[in-house]
Amino acid sequence: MTMLAGIGRSFLSFLAMMGAVSTFAGRAIFHAFAPPIYWRLLGKQLIAVGYFSLPVVGLTALFTGAVLARQIYIGTGRIGAESAVPTIVVFSITRELGPVIASLMVAGRVSAAMAAEIGTMRVSEQIDALQTLATNPFKYLVGPRVLATTLVLPALVLVGDVIGVMGGYFMATEMLGFSGSAYIRNTIDFLEVSDVVSGLVKAAAFGFLIALMGCFHGYRSQGGAQGVGRATTNAVVSSSILILAANYVITELLFAQ
Amino acid sequence: MTEISKISLRNLQKRFGEKVVLNGVDLDIAPGDSMVVIGSSGTGKSVMLKCILGLLRPDGGTIQLDGNDIGTLRQRERNALLRHVGMLFQGGALFDSLPVWENVSFGLLGAGGISRRDAKDHAIETLAKVELDAPTADLYPAELSGGMQKRVGLARAIAASPDIIFFDEPTTGLDPITADVINNLILERVQELGATTLTITHDMASVGKIASRVAMLHDGKIIWSGNASDIDRSDNPYLNQFIHGEAIGPMRPDVSTTMPKETY
Numbered sequence: 001m002t003m004l005a006g007i008g009r010s011f012l013s014f015l016a017m018m019g020a021v022s023t024f025a026g027r028a029i030f031h032a033f034a035p036p037i038y039w040r041l042l043g044k045q046l047i048a049v050g051y052f053s054l055p056v057v058g059l060t061a062l063f064t065g066a067v068l069a070r071q072i073y074i075g076t077g078r079i080g081a082e083s084a085v086p087t088i089v090v091f092s093i094t095r096e097l098g099p100v101i102a103s104l105m106v107a108g109r110v111s112a113a114m115a116a117e118i119g120t121m122r123v124s125e126q127i128d129a130l131q132t133l134a135t136n137p138f139k140y141l142v143g144p145r146v147l148a149t150t151l152v153l154p155a156l157v158l159v160g161d162v163i164g165v166m167g168g169y170f171m172a173t174e175m176l177g178f179s180g181s182a183y184i185r186n187t188i189d190f191l192e193v194s195d196v197v198s199g200l201v202k203a204a205a206f207g208f209l210i211a212l213m214g215c216f217h218g219y220r221s222q223g224g225a226q227g228v229g230r231a232t233t234n235a236v237v238s239s240s241i242l243i244l245a246a247n248y249v250i251t252e253l254l255f256a257q
Numbered sequence: 258m259t260e261i262s263k264i265s266l267r268n269l270q271k272r273f274g275e276k277v278v279l280n281g282v283d284l285d286i287a288p289g290d291s292m293v294v295i296g297s298s299g300t301g302k303s304v305m306l307k308c309i310l311g312l313l314r315p316d317g318g319t320i321q322l323d324g325n326d327i328g329t330l331r332q333r334e335r336n337a338l339l340r341h342v343g344m345l346f347q348g349g350a351l352f353d354s355l356p357v358w359e360n361v362s363f364g365l366l367g368a369g370g371i372s373r374r375d376a377k378d379h380a381i382e383t384l385a386k387v388e389l390d391a392p393t394a395d396l397y398p399a400e401l402s403g404g405m406q407k408r409v410g411l412a413r414a415i416a417a418s419p420d421i422i423f424f425d426e427p428t429t430g431l432d433p434i435t436a437d438v439i440n441n442l443i444l445e446r447v448q449e450l451g452a453t454t455l456t457i458t459h460d461m462a463s464v465g466k467i468a469s470r471v472a473m474l475h476d477g478k479i480i481w482s483g484n485a486s487d488i489d490r491s492d493n494p495y496l497n498q499f500i501h502g503e504a505i506g507p508m509r510p511d512v513s514t515t516m517p518k519e520t521y
Contacts, residue, residue: 117354125350128312132344133364133413134336 024142024216031136031143038144045148049110049211053156056109057102061160064097065089065167073176085178086186089168094161094195100247102160103153103206107213107239114145114214115235119221119228127219142219146211153207154200161199198254205250206243213239263288263323263421263453264309270317271304278304280477281318286453286470293456293464293485295499296474297508302457303347305474306425309455310344311335322421340368343414343422343452347429349406351398357384357409358394364417383412386449387442404435408442415446422447424456428463440466461500464488473499475508 072088118141121127130137165187172178214235221231262285269282278301286292296302307313309320311327320327322338330338351360358380359366366376381391387408398406407427414422427443428436444467447454456467464471464485472482473496481493488500498506 121352124348125346126352128307128310129344129346129350129352131312132310132339132342133367134339135363135367136332 020220021212021216024219025212027138028142028146028212028215031138032147032150033143034139036139038140041140041144042148045144046152048113049106049145049149050152050156053106053109054159056105057156057160058163060101060105061093061098061164062167064101065093065164065169066171068092068097068164069168069171069176073172082176083186085172085176086168086183087190089172090165090187090191091195093164093168094191094199096199096247096251098161098164099157099199099202099206100243102157103203103210103243104240106149106153106156106207107210107243108236110149111210111214111235111239112232114211115218115221115231116228118142118215118218119231122219122221123224123227137219142215145215146208149207149211150204151207153203153210157199157203158196161196198250201254202247202250205246209242209246210239213242261287262321263290264292264455265321266305266309266318267321268318269305269308269315269320271301271308271313271315277477279308279315282474282477282479284472284479284482286455288453289451291447291454291456291467291469292472293458293468293470294472294474294479295457295459295461295464297499298459300474301477302474303425306423306455306457310342310423311339340364340417341419341421343417343419345407345410345414345422345424345427347426349398349410351406351409351413353398355397356394357389357396357398357401360398360409361394361412361416363413368417380412380416383416384409386415386446387412404431404439407431407435407439411439411442411446415450418450420450420452422450422452422454424454424458426458426460427456428458428460433462436460436462437466443467459499461502464500 069085069089072085072092073082076082076084076088118127121130121141127137127141130140169180169183169187172183173180217231217235217238218228221227264284264286266282266284269279269284270277271279282305284292284294294302294305304313308315309322309327315328322342325334325338327335327338351357352363355363358377361380361383362371362376365371365379366373371379377394381394384391384393389405389408389412393401393405393409398409401409411427414424424443428439431439440463443454443456447467454467456463458464468485470482471485471488472479473493474480475495481491481496483491488496491497494507498508
């Protein structure tokens with residue numbers, strides 16, 4: 001019986017958590033768009049999330065593109081289809097690897113930072129102070145972060161896509177003996193708009209999840225430094241899992257025949 | 258009594274799970290009074306203050322500020338009311354992402370209708386009232402000492418010229434001299450504004466300095482209240498134990514209960 005009770009308890013607390021996340025998400029979306037909007041804070045977040053994530057996104061995309069070209073070259077070599085390398089590289093990067101890898105990197109950077117900052121504000125009573133100064137913490141803290149991350153992730157992914165393809169290009173032309181002009185022609189000729197757009201739609205969804213998890217766990221943190229540490233860990237783990245799960249769902253929604 | 262009270266609590270109740278923290282608190286504070294609520298750590302002083310500020314939702318009872326029942330106010334009305342209220346937090350609770358002057362003028366900037374330049378000038382004027390000089394305005398809270406943070410917190414609390422100010426343990430964590438300086442500043446600024454204040458503390462030096470009225474909270478109820486001058490003449494054993502700081506008496510410090518925190 002105790003085991004059943006345990007299962008029931010964890011199931012109920014899971015449902016309670018889902019409810020809390022949904023309510024939080026609803027309030028976050030409302031306050032991201034309902035005026036007044038704190039433009040100054042929005043701008044600050046756009047820079048913090050977008051601009052300062054460029055190096056990490058660019059580097060991961062570069063290496064991923066290079067490795068991808070090498071592996072696809074080996075794989076296609078087994079069936080004598082090496083000429084497909086540019087097409088498969090750009091297809092994989094724009095549809096899957098660009099959005100997923102960039103978002104996972106940003107999740108590690110940004111959702112952790114958000115959880116730590118908002119969590120510290122919670123435990124040091126700064127969020128209470130906001131409320132006593134007649135400022136809605138959702139509007140001031142959560143809204144700008146969620147909006148900025150949702151807007152900026154597609155841009156980051158677009159940059160990542162370009163750099164990733166470039167990584168593949170360097171690998172193919174420098175190490176695998178492809179001709180540069182043929183590689184680029186093959187990349188462009190077989191690329192469809194939907195490949196890129198689907199990746200950007202994913203990026204926006206992942207951006208929303210990253211900021212949502214960072215803010216959610218930070219906002220609910222309690223119990224001093226240890227609580228903030230726990231919030232940070234939970235933010236990174238939950239946003240990473242949600243990114244991968246959402247990637248599956250969105251892919252099915254967009255491409256299942 | 259209720260008509261003339263600036264702050265009025267009636268049968269205020271709050272529990273966290275099984276633990277009853279406030280068990281029917283009744284408190285009236287007349288305009289211009291400086292009410293100090295004393296009580297041991299963990300008796301619910303902070304919870305009472307958070308209920309009054311609307312940071313926690315009470316389980317029962319009513320809270321009136323200026324005759325408005327805050328439980329029935331809409332968010333917009335409550336924000337309008339809060340603009341006449343100042344609060345000094347125990348740890349300062351300064352926004353560490355903002356420079357000192359933006360902290361001080363935060364309420365004014367939030368209310369709108371003031372340029373950032375004017376807000377900064379106003380912040381510098383307010384900082385002068387807590388004896389901080391103009392260069393401090395551009396520092397960040399992390400660059401300040403504990404005493405300076407308290408001063409900035411006080412400046413933020415008085416910046417909008419509120420007529421109600423709350424002080425949460427204004428002298429906790431400060432050395433006796435700095436504590437006395439802060440008490441003096443509180444006294445001067447409150448008299449200048451003519452504000453009604455509610456302070457919670459367990460620092461008897463603070464009580465002696467700033468209180469006009471004193472109430473003692475124990476076991477979720479107000480067990481004694483009266484004029485500050487009468488505090489030494491009381492025959493209430495709880496009050497006597499507390500003001501003399503004795504381990505032996507009717508109260509035993511909590512050793513086992515940890516106060517569960519509200520989940521937001």
